[in-house]
Amino acid sequence: MKGKRNFYIGASLVATLVALFIGQSALDRTTTAAGKAVVMAPRFEVDPLWPKPLPNRWYIGMTIGVAVDAQDHVWIVHRPDTVSANEAAADQKTGDCCSKAPPVLEFDQAGNLIGHWGGGPGQGYEWPESNHGITIDYKGNVWIGGNGTNDAHVLKFTQDGKFLAQYGHKGKTAGSNDTENFGRVAKIFVDPKANEAYISDGYLNKRVAVIDADTGKFKRYWGAYGNKPDDKNLGRYDPDAPPAQQFRNPVHCAELSNDGFLYVCDRPNDRIQVFTPEGKFVKEQFIAKRSLADGSVWDIAFSKDAQQKYIYVADGRNQKVYIIQRDTLEVLTSFGDGGRQPGQFYGVHSIATDSKGNIYTTETYEGRRLQKFVYKGLAPVTKQDQGTVWPASSSK
Amino acid sequence: MERRPTLYAVATLAALVVTPTLSPAARDTAASAQRRGGVQAPRFQVDPFWPKPLPNHWVLGSVTGVAVDAQDHVWIVHRGADSLGNNEKGAILKPPTGCCVPAPQVLEFDQAGNLVSHWGGPGEGFDWPQSTGGITIDHKGNVWIAAAGQASGGAAGTARPAAPRPQDAHVIKFSRTGQFLLQIGHAGKVEPSDSKSGFNRPAGIRVDPAANELYVADGLGNHRVAVFDAETGAYKRHWGAYGDKPDDAAVGPYDPNAPPAKQFRNVTCAAVSKDGLVYVCDRQNDRIQVFQRDGRFVREAFVSKTTLGDGSVWDIAFSHDPQQRFIYVADGHDKKVFVVRRETLEVVTSFGDGGRMPGQFYGVGSIAVDSKGNVYTGETYEGKRVQKFRHRER
Numbered sequence: 157m158k159g160k161r162n163f164y165i166g167a168s169l170v171a172t173l174v175a176l177f178i179g180q181s182a183l184d185r186t187t188t189a190a191g192k193a194v195v196m197a198p199r200f201e202v203d204p205l206w207p208k209p210l211p212n213r214w215y216i217g218m219t220i221g222v223a224v225d226a227q228d229h230v231w232i233v234h235r236p237d238t239v240s241a242n243e244a245a246a247d248q249k250t251g252d253c254c255s256k257a258p259p260v261l262e263f264d265q266a267g268n269l270i271g272h273w274g275g276g277p278g279q280g281y282e283w284p285e286s287n288h289g290i291t292i293d294y295k296g297n298v299w300i301g302g303n304g305t306n307d308a309h310v311l312k313f314t315q316d317g318k319f320l321a322q323y324g325h326k327g328k329t330a331g332s333n334d335t336e337n338f339g340r341v342a343k344i345f346v347d348p349k350a351n352e353a354y355i356s357d358g359y360l361n362k363r364v365a366v367i368d369a370d371t372g373k374f375k376r377y378w379g380a381y382g383n384k385p386d387d388k389n390l391g392r393y394d395p396d397a398p399p400a401q402q403f404r405n406p407v408h409c410a411e412l413s414n415d416g417f418l419y420v421c422d423r424p425n426d427r428i429q430v431f432t433p434e435g436k437f438v439k440e441q442f443i444a445k446r447s448l449a450d451g452s453v454w455d456i457a458f459s460k461d462a463q464q465k466y467i468y469v470a471d472g473r474n475q476k477v478y479i480i481q482r483d484t485l486e487v488l489t490s491f492g493d494g495g496r497q498p499g500q501f502y503g504v505h506s507i508a509t510d511s512k513g514n515i516y517t518t519e520t521y522e523g524r525r526l527q528k529f530v531y532k533g534l535a536p537v538t539k540q541d542q543g544t545v546w547p548a549s550s551s552k
Numbered sequence: 553m554e555r556r557p558t559l560y561a562v563a564t565l566a567a568l569v570v571t572p573t574l575s576p577a578a579r580d581t582a583a584s585a586q587r588r589g590g591v592q593a594p595r596f597q598v599d600p601f602w603p604k605p606l607p608n609h610w611v612l613g614s615v616t617g618v619a620v621d622a623q624d625h626v627w628i629v630h631r632g633a634d635s636l637g638n639n640e641k642g643a644i645l646k647p648p649t650g651c652c653v654p655a656p657q658v659l660e661f662d663q664a665g666n667l668v669s670h671w672g673g674p675g676e677g678f679d680w681p682q683s684t685g686g687i688t689i690d691h692k693g694n695v696w697i698a699a700a701g702q703a704s705g706g707a708a709g710t711a712r713p714a715a716p717r718p719q720d721a722h723v724i725k726f727s728r729t730g731q732f733l734l735q736i737g738h739a740g741k742v743e744p745s746d747s748k749s750g751f752n753r754p755a756g757i758r759v760d761p762a763a764n765e766l767y768v769a770d771g772l773g774n775h776r777v778a779v780f781d782a783e784t785g786a787y788k789r790h791w792g793a794y795g796d797k798p799d800d801a802a803v804g805p806y807d808p809n810a811p812p813a814k815q816f817r818n819v820t821c822a823a824v825s826k827d828g829l830v831y832v833c834d835r836q837n838d839r840i841q842v843f844q845r846d847g848r849f850v851r852e853a854f855v856s857k858t859t860l861g862d863g864s865v866w867d868i869a870f871s872h873d874p875q876q877r878f879i880y881v882a883d884g885h886d887k888k889v890f891v892v893r894r895e896t897l898e899v900v901t902s903f904g905d906g907g908r909m910p911g912q913f914y915g916v917g918s919i920a921v922d923s924k925g926n927v928y929t930g931e932t933y934e935g936k937r938v939q940k941f942r943h944r945e946r
Binding site: 493 | 600601605606609611612637638639640642647648649650651652856858859860861862864885886887888905906907908909910912914915933934935936937
């Protein structure tokens with residue numbers, strides 16, 4: 157098995173190089189002030205064969221949420237109604253392949269589909285017109301948002317899909333200063349320490365809203381820079397104009413770090429804004445600032461080290477994932493490129509990490525995949541733009 | 553049966569590197585042909601790392617044709633910018649909004665999956681297709697492209713060009729470097745199924761090296777196979793289903809329970825085997841019809857006969873053995889490749905399923921085989937890929 161031998165040789169070479177670079181870096185720091193320090197960043201390789209093919213000739217549509225639970229199971233939510241007639245030919249009775257999969261899917265670490273549920277309305281709740289965002293809270297409950305025209309609510313279920321709670325009501329939104337409903341929610345994050353849910357609100361509203369995760373009671377909300385949110389139309393994003401004083405729609409993520417900073421994706425404004433849990437503005441960082449249209453900052457995930465030293469930013473406009481140093485918000489490197497092959501993206505929309513540091517991404521538009529990027533440890537940054545990250549052994 | 557050792561190097565490495573828990577059995581269901589009842593059939597394994605990523609942030613549009621040349625280089629033609637949404641071609645918008653760039657429409661890859669040449673687009677003396685159909689490389693190394701577009705429209709559901717454009721009604725011959733050599737028919741000059749000089753949205757083309765004749769599957773508008781001299785472009789003959797005179801009268805939607813249609817619906821391939829039989833894809837009639845070179849009907853076989861919509865028989869390729877014992881049929885509606893015994897036209901097995909992962913398909917509409925027996929597929933619609941399926945030696 158020649159390939160296998162090559163792989164081991166390759167792997168040990170990489171290890172040796174890494175060791176050399178680390179040693180060199182330490183040496184540089186100690187011996188020469190003029191020497192350029194070697195920047196290290198997490199390295200990833202796509203796993204092209206994860207997850208396993210779905211059963212029942214199921215097909216997924218725009219996949220607009222991914223989360224990892226405490227068992228390292230990977231959850232996604234997609235939009236079955238975006239599967240075209242050509243794809244859902246079995247539902248249309250024009251062919252054998254295929255059928256729309258249920259919207260909520262759970263995979264184990266091996267990539268097996270082990271749970272599936274969701275869809276229409278049930279007793280006591282309103283299923284979203286357009287599914288958007290999924291999170292598993294520290295109690296194991298599943299939260300789902302919705303960005304359909306009339307979606308103004310979030311839903312909470314058990315992992316079996318049993319309804320637990322709905323906060324807000326479809327069609328009832330009263331804007332960014334409403335304390336009962338939301339405006340087309342993108343995503344939810346639950347803070348285990350305070351038992352509070354942070355709502356990225358959203359595609360209609362321009363705020364972060366915080367509610368009690370058990371009762372849904374509104375606690376606080378704020379807009380860009382911690383300002384009172386204002387729903388006035390800001391017009392198009394202009395990278396050369398002064399930074400907008402309000403979020404643009406959609407406010408696409410709001411994720412709290414272990415050390416208590418809230419990172420907000422202000423997607424069409426191409427920026428991350430950082431806040432205290434109380435909504436006090438800390439700082440902001442633009443990413444790919446020239447990106448127009450649907451913007452560059454779609455979703456973030458923290459690295460799995462205790463310090464959460466890195467942030468991974470999904471950019472569905474530029475079809476890549478940035479690796480950012482959390483303390484400086486500086487982009488260290490990025491991976492991914494446009495395309496339909498493994499490790500490439502079309503509309504990379506959501507991102508999550510498991511306990512081993514692996515990254516999972518989902519794609520909306522016509523990307524429509526769940527992809528896994530295997531954590532390969534820290535490596536020296538040699539390129540700002542790594543492109544498609546295939547295993548080194550894949551180039552023959 | 554030694555399954556493990558026959559896994560090709562790349563997949564084995566991929567498994568070692570990134571999927572320690574993946575079993576060979578799981579991969580088999582995804583991507584390889586299976587045996588059924590002791591019948592022997594070729595086995596395949598998808599190569600998820602072929603071809604290599606394109607340079608320059610290039611992305612593929614709907615892939616409409618794939619072919620292999622004498623050097624085992626793989627050629628594809630795709631629909632480019634017209635088939636790409638603004639979200640995937642941000643770099644060419646004014647102002648630019650982000651990634652990426654439509655790749656040139658004709659791309660040549662070597663066996664390792666490196667892009668070795670690229671060309672395509674309008675030029676002097678010919679009508680670049682408003683929407684491409686099939687591609688073939690003839691025995692002299694020339695490149696033929698069918699022009700299959702509808703007037704003023706791109707692929708369904710995609711961004712449309714601003715200015716209306718005429719309906720495609722022609723085929724074009726280029727050198728392998730993209731130098732224009734010959735065109736039969738003209739854009740906008742749509743001709744019916746008895747024409748000796750033009751077509752109506754020809755979809756597939758192949759050259760019979762023995763006679764140096766060009767076979768045109770004509771097409772998405774007409775209902776015939778048309779044969780031309782591959783050197784001069786001179787008309788030679790044509791025929792419709794069962795070798796009859798083609799008739800362009802509308803036949804309505806396909807009904808699997810009705811008696812077989814006396815005319816072709818969409819004709820999307822016409823490929824000549826080494827022993828001189830012409831295999832025609834009658835796509836929406838879900839059938840292959842077989843003819844002598846002179847158009848005499850030999851036999852037909854239905855494949856996935858209950859398939860409606862855009863039909864099951866999109867394109868075919870012959871297996872690489874000297875006898876060409878098998879035919880591979882790309883079924884873009886059912887998202888699979890059928891392995892058909894050529895002698896009996898019986899389906900032996902199939903591989904593929906719907907999806908966006910390696911070895912899955914969306915709109916698999918073109919297929920070709922290299923000298924080693926590896927299969928290459930092109931996906932249209934939102935599939936937008938070329939995939940390689942390695943032939944597994946026993």
